[in-house]
Amino acid sequence: MLIYINNIFFFRGQRATLSQQAEIISAKEEDNDEEAYRLAELEKEKKAEVIYANILSEKAAEEEAKKAVDDGSNLIDDTDKDDDEVEYEMWRQRELSRIQRTIQEREDFFKQQEELTHRDQMTEEERNAIEELHLKEAAEKQPKRKWKFLQKYYHKGAFFQGEDEIYERDYSKPTGEDRFDKENLPGVMQKKRWGLKSNTKYTHLVAEDTTRFDDNLFLEGQLQKTKRGRENPKEERRK
Template sequence: MREREEAALLPVEEEEDEEEAEEDESSEYETDSEEETTGMAMVKPVFVPKSERDTIAERERLAEEERAFEEKVKRKMEERKVETKHMLVEEIKKDEQIQKNLEMEAEIADVDTDDEMNEAEEYETWKVREIGRIKRDREDREAMLKEKEEIERVRNMTEEERREWERKNPKPAPPPKQKWRFMQKYFHKGAFFQDEGDNVFKRDFSAPTGEDKMDKSILPKVMQVKHFGRSGRTKWTHLVNEDTTDWDNP
């Protein structure tokens, strides 16, 4: 009888043990969850108005506007490139047209319009000029060779022979220079056409002309200036008069 009562009490004790184990597990879970929640930082909720909310539609709209702006800039750059290319082509065409016009004008200028010219007579005059040129070149070559031979011969002479040769062949004296008048104006003879045979190129350009033919040294001191009586005249006369060099105190 007693054994039967003990057997009946065993299941009740096991159930009580299981309930206590479940209560312990639930209490441990609650404790862990409470510890986790207490360790987290709580963020204060902030109210954002609807007009200021960054929604997906707003972000897509801004992205679309940015893409449209980039496309617009790219399209403008392409249009500018095409416009620049057209301008360059137009400039090249314009330069080619100008060059073509110049070539046409040159061809027109080269056209021989002297229909009345006598070709036989022109040929004879050309032949005379060509013969004169050939003769002049030959004479120049002969004179140059003769001069070289003479120089070589003089170099091989002794001192006595050279003095004798210089006595027999004196150097030509330069033409005497004319003395300039007081305050005479200077004229440069020029550097061109000096080899021409015309007498006008062989004149003495130091000779006085115009008012320089008058002796200005006999004029009063006040009149011995350039452009006397004019508003643009200077007080300077010539370098000799304005020279301040003290030759006694070098």
């Protein structure tokens, strides 16, 4: 592959020396610096105008607020109305209810202090008798309900018991599939989560014997007890 080089002739007036090229470059740089300075000054002037406009708007808002306060147009209307008797009756009812509440709280406090003082002076047998009586009364108020076979247990919560109607519901009632009597099912189906992958082979602990004498851990524990008894016969007799 051949490459041809074409020589181009420049006249003397078209030729530029190194010094002339440097002068041209410096002149262009000065022009660029001047343009950048001019743009920066314009940006500063725009920012100053925006700040000045904000200051003027804030001053105008402050003056309007001062005028409104001086006029009293934004103040709360605390003037007395014509229905003074109605207002007085409402205040009287509020004050009576407050006094009654204060008296009741004070009586409850003194009653509680008297009960604590009386309880401190009682013997242990008397305290146990009172606690048994309270437990009996609580059981009579809320008798233990009989649960259905394999019924799920739902706890209603112990940290908050408000006066809302939802907290007075009977949470021991069966719901969903627990409404069906599972005692009529075949024995193989009387399991929790029957038919699911997470089912268990046990019905409940009452119906199962969890004692395993052929367990390795149980046998190992018995051997260790026997070994300790042989090494320390006096300590084993004490136990």
